[in-house]
Amino acid sequence: MAATETGSPQGGVISPLIANIYLDAFDEEMKQRGHRIVRYADDILILCCSRTAAENAKAQATHILEGKLKLSVNTEKTHITHSDDGVKFLGVEIGTKHTRIQPKKLTAFKAKLKQMTKRNGGMPLQSVINALNPLLRGFSYYFKIANASRAFKQIASWLRRRLRSIQLKLWKKASRLHRWLRQHGYKGRFAHINMTSWCSARSPLASYAMPNSWFDELGLMNLENVATGYVFSHYAK
Numbered sequence: 001m002a003a004t005e006t007g008s009p010q011g012g013v014i015s016p017l018i019a020n021i022y023l024d025a026f027d028e029e030m031k032q033r034g035h036r037i038v039r040y041a042d043d044i045l046i047l048c049c050s051r052t053a054a055e056n057a058k059a060q061a062t063h064i065l066e067g068k069l070k071l072s073v074n075t076e077k078t079h080i081t082h083s084d085d086g087v088k089f090l091g092v093e094i095g096t097k098h099t100r101i102q103p104k105k106l107t108a109f110k111a112k113l114k115q116m117t118k119r120n121g122g123m124p125l126q127s128v129i130n131a132l133n134p135l136l137r138g139f140s141y142y143f144k145i146a147n148a149s150r151a152f153k154q155i156a157s158w159l160r161r162r163l164r165s166i167q168l169k170l171w172k173k174a175s176r177l178h179r180w181l182r183q184h185g186y187k188g189r190f191a192h193i194n195m196t197s198w199c200s201a202r203s204p205l206a207s208y209a210m211p212n213s214w215f216d217e218l219g220l221m222n223l224e225n226v227a228t229g230y231v232f233s234h235y236a237k
Helices: 015-022 024-032 051-068 103-116 125-143 149-171 174-183 204-209 212-217
Strands: 036-040 043-048 087-089 092-094 099-101
Touching (some): 043 051, 043 087, 103 149, 149 174
Antiparallel strands (some): 036 043, 087 092, 092 099
16 A cells, blocks of 8 residues: 555545545536446446547546546556457456456466465365355355356366365375275275375266265355356447
8 A cells, every 4th residue: 555645545445435426526527418327436447338428438538537537547557448358447358258367367366276275284174264264255245246157167177176185184094084984884995195296186986075066064155156247349448
């Protein structure tokens, strides 16, 4: 957060509220001029049916923001694009026939999950799951507007593998894994398994011992169960 003597602090928790109050006048004037807009705080989309209309809307919006409201428009971020090329807005890329999560948002999310699921953390698996659930819930509910089912499925599968890896290391010895399998009805001979190897978390033994349904029983939020998808089109500023 940057210090400032005028306006609201950059990145301040109250900044979106202040922006919503101050920019209400912008919303009303643009609607009176017949423009369709979508705005969150100071992030604005203006929806148009042609490039000419988009250029006109951009000029009018700039005049209102800079001339009447005395704000500065970020010329680097302000541009005209077609939905066929994708419109980036609030972490989502909106296309004519699809919406998807921006790759950088997926990368950052997986980095957070990876940090929380280190094998040397030493926490019980249930505690790890309890810590993960709020993050999983918040991310999935925010981005479920996008066509994100494939991304959610990939993350869910990758996350379960990381959790299996944690539990294998907590068991420490292959004999404990084998005992767990016996207790759950599996018979026959079990091959030796390296309990600290990342590859082992994808082995059949790990999947038998910790099936997907087991994580459901432990209360892990399953991203695969989140309904997703929305369709958007037209020009946007």
